[in-house]
Amino acid sequence: MVSNQTELIMLGVMKILKEKGSFLLNNKKIIPFLILIVLTGLPIIQFFGNYNYLIHIVLFSFLYITMSSSWNIIGGYGGFISLGHNVFFGIGAYFSGFIFVRYGISPFITALIAGLVAALFGFVVGFITLRVKGPSYIISSIALLMIFRILFDRWELIGGTHGMTLPHNTFPVEWSKIPHYYALLLLMVLSIYLSWYIRHSKFGLALRSISHDEIKSAVTGINVKIIKVTAYALSAYFIGAAGAIWGDYLTYVRPNIFFIILIAANMVLMCILGGKGTVTGPIIGTIVMIFFNEFILAYFGATELNIFFTGFLMIITLMYFPEGIVGSLKKRKLLPGFLDWG
């Protein structure tokens, strides 16, 4: 008799949960808000022991979500696939690192200025490079990266190939990652907001129309050049700022850490895996990629197999679901509402 009653209550609870659950899943605000609260409070676990690995993985995800969301602005909405976007990552890191080493001003203060420098730089580069499209653009972006690699390798003022070593903070070991954690969390939220804002603005509409056909867009009265270049600069901003924080986190900046094509490849892959041109795509893609990478590391050790699996995933994604996870789910109408931000 008693067990029967509990069973009934359980069934009732399940039913309510199911109804409320679908409401929860389809509401655009509640779950992201809850996730944000959890992420803000996450460092509390450091009171109960040393969870530095967990903190590292989460802040690493923040970094790459910031970067792939920013890449998505020009690569996803604008249709300019850049394989050299980590130029801005390096510029941000070097700018803040240089100021830290020379004048002792922490990258946490200069990060937003570093982003501005990267964006300004993106504006100039965009004016030059965005006139070509398609494969030519991809190759020119690789050339840009190579040029920067050589320039920074030879530039003695900022340490040449050895780069610069930054002073590290003096917090106890459990708390030393926390400032970077919150800085990257903030950058991530801002970059996702920017991506969302652009997706729903007139500017984003113009950008997406440019990605389909530049000439027709120009005919409808869109100032193609300005829109393209502004989008490029905006996408450089948060990558530069994140680079500044990441340089401080690593405590050194060096050309062979920041100017390698694999960082750009990761950005591109994360964005395409999640679904380029969607707001939540880069987020999902990044989370999947980072878990996948950690899984490979745990099972096969730190080897070059990581490059193999990254490439393999890229091929599979491009061949079988080029719209990415979010795009494919959306097409089949299986995407839960809280992931559907346009």
Place this chain on the structure above:
Amino acid sequence: MIEFLQVLILGICLGFVYALMVSGLTLIFGVMRIVNLAHPILIICGAFVSYWLFILIGLDPILSIPIAGLVVAALGVVIYKLIFERNAAQQTYSEMTVLLTFGTAMVIDGILSFVFHNTQRTTSPSYATDAIFIGDIFIPLAQLYSGLVSSVIIVGLAVFLKYSDFGIAIRATSQNRTSAELVGVNVKFVCLISFGIGCALAGAAGALVSFIFSFFPSRHWEWIAIMMSLVVLGGMGSLKGAVIGAIVLSVVSSMVGAFISPAWSTMVFFLSLFLILIIRPKGLFGIQSD
């Protein structure tokens, strides 16, 4: 003056090797409009074949060219069947194909790095360190032989494309796919075989590379941009353009390396790639894209 001539001759020898390295790339682009970023890693595959033949049975790298070519061609045909066949069918000139070749390059790089590790390797046949003197000009035999062999292979390829029936079919396909199909060319087969030939050229170049450069799997990232600069200067899809681009840039970069600083010699490639793409994307002799 002597020094100038010396650098010029070395630059031209190296230029022919570069031309062989990119001839396959430009052939594949001409026929299928695939910008094959996996080409440099295929060259490294060829270099590995040559390297192991040299280490295990002492076969001279120049003699192992046919074997390296065949092995890499077989690998290329497998890759083509698995990945590019359906892209080649529509001859689209799209970003996604470029990313697909980029992914392929990562896959091969990952496997090679995992199996052989990223240590610098080079084959050392007897002539690798020898040189001859013509007057006061000093010519290393390795560069001279590799330049000669490359030029022979390139001339052979040009003759094949110009006079053989199959070569004419390849050129017809690269000029206009639909018309070629109309006059009875089996375009699918032509694509497959040209991809194979392109990869065989990569393998042959790899055999030569194995004794004039030291190679390791991850080196291909740098070569991607270098080789792109050579084909983009001459114009994608044109063999003549690729040869001229390779020789010009190789000579200029040798000059920069000799008279300014070796550190800046690779900058020539990247800067010219960047500028040409911005100013004149179809290069000097390029075919129209799209």
